[in-house]
Amino acid sequence: MQIYVEQFLFALAQQNRSVRTVAQYGWHLQRFAAYCAERGVVSPADVSRSLLREWGAGLHAGWSPATVKIATTAVRSFLRWLAEELEEPDRLSSALKPPRVPQKASRHLSAADVTQLLMACDGSPRGIRDAALVALLVDSGLRRREVVALQANQVDLTNGCVPVVRKGGDTGLGWFGYATAERLRLWLAVRPQVVRPDVPELFVAIGGLHPGCALTPEGLRGVLRHLGERAGVPHLHPHLFRHTMATLRIEGGDSTRTVQAVGGWSNLALVEHYSASVEVHRLARRHAPMDGLDPGMVLQLPLPLSPRE
Numbered sequence: 001m002q003i004y005v006e007q008f009l010f011a012l013a014q015q016n017r018s019v020r021t022v023a024q025y026g027w028h029l030q031r032f033a034a035y036c037a038e039r040g041v042v043s044p045a046d047v048s049r050s051l052l053r054e055w056g057a058g059l060h061a062g063w064s065p066a067t068v069k070i071a072t073t074a075v076r077s078f079l080r081w082l083a084e085e086l087e088e089p090d091r092l093s094s095a096l097k098p099p100r101v102p103q104k105a106s107r108h109l110s111a112a113d114v115t116q117l118l119m120a121c122d123g124s125p126r127g128i129r130d131a132a133l134v135a136l137l138v139d140s141g142l143r144r145r146e147v148v149a150l151q152a153n154q155v156d157l158t159n160g161c162v163p164v165v166r167k168g169g170d171t172g173l174g175w176f177g178y179a180t181a182e183r184l185r186l187w188l189a190v191r192p193q194v195v196r197p198d199v200p201e202l203f204v205a206i207g208g209l210h211p212g213c214a215l216t217p218e219g220l221r222g223v224l225r226h227l228g229e230r231a232g233v234p235h236l237h238p239h240l241f242r243h244t245m246a247t248l249r250i251e252g253g254d255s256t257r258t259v260q261a262v263g264g265w266s267n268l269a270l271v272e273h274y275s276a277s278v279e280v281h282r283l284a285r286r287h288a289p290m291d292g293l294d295p296g297m298v299l300q301l302p303l304p305l306s307p308r309e
Helices: 002-014 019-038 049-059 065-085 111-119 125-140 144-148 178-193 217-231 238-251 256-263 268-286 295-300
Strands: 161-165 171-175
Touching: 002 019, 002 065, 019 049, 019 065, 049 065, 111 125, 111 217, 125 144, 125 171, 125 178, 125 217, 125 238, 144 217, 144 238, 217 238, 238 256, 256 268
Parallel strands: none
Antiparallel strands: 161 171
C-alpha cells in the first residue's frame, strides 16, 4: 500500500498540483495506510467498502468537518487513481462520502481598517513600501507568493497592471487603480536606495537579516503583522487582503465573474461565497421589518423614563 501511495503523490506532482496539496494528501494517505496495516490490509485488493466506512466514521472523533473532508477527498482521489492504474473498475471510492462543511463568514478588512493601515505608514522607505504593499494587495487580491515574485521592471503604472504567475503555474495580470499606481510610483522612486543591485523583485526587505533582498512569503507575513500591530488592526495576514479585495469589489458593484477574473480564482463558487455574505448583509438591513413603520408613528412613541421616574 505504501508504494502505491508514494506513486500517487508523484502523479499529483506531475500534474503540477500545488506543494501544499501534495503535502496535505500525503499526510492523510500515510495515516490511512497505517490504519490499513494495523488491520492486516497491506494490498489494495484487500481494501473493502466496510473498512473504508469504518475509517471515515472514525475521523469525526477528533477532527473538524473541514479536515475530515480533506482526508476523505484525498483517499477518494487515491482510490480512483489506483483503479485506473490497475486497470480495474472503481468499486471503492463511492463508499466514502465527504461531510458537509458549514460555511463561515470570511473575515475581511473594512475601508476604515485600510485607512488605519495606510495612516500607520510614514514617509520613510519602509513606510512607503508598506503603503504600496497594502494598496496593491487591496486592489489586486494577489496571493503572498504572487506578490513576492513580482518584478520591479514589469510594473505597468500607465495601464495599472503587472504580470503574475498564478497558483498552479498559470500566468495572468494583477490589476490596480490610480491611487495604488501613485503609491507604487513613490516606492519605485525610493526603492533604489534600499535594494541590492542584483535583486529584480519589486518588494524587498528593509532591515532585518537580509536587507535589500527580495521579501519571502514569510517575510511578507511578518511585515503585515507588524504593520497591523502599529495600526491597531490585529491578526493581519496576506490572505486577509484577498478576502478584502473580493468583498469590497462586490460591495462596490462588481460582478462575481469580474472578481473571479481579477483575483485569478479557478472556481467561481469561492467568489460567490463572498457575494452571498455581502447580499445577506445588504438585505438584512434593507428589509428590516421595523423600517416599514410610519415615521410619524415612530415620533409619537413615548420616550424612555429616566431612572428617577
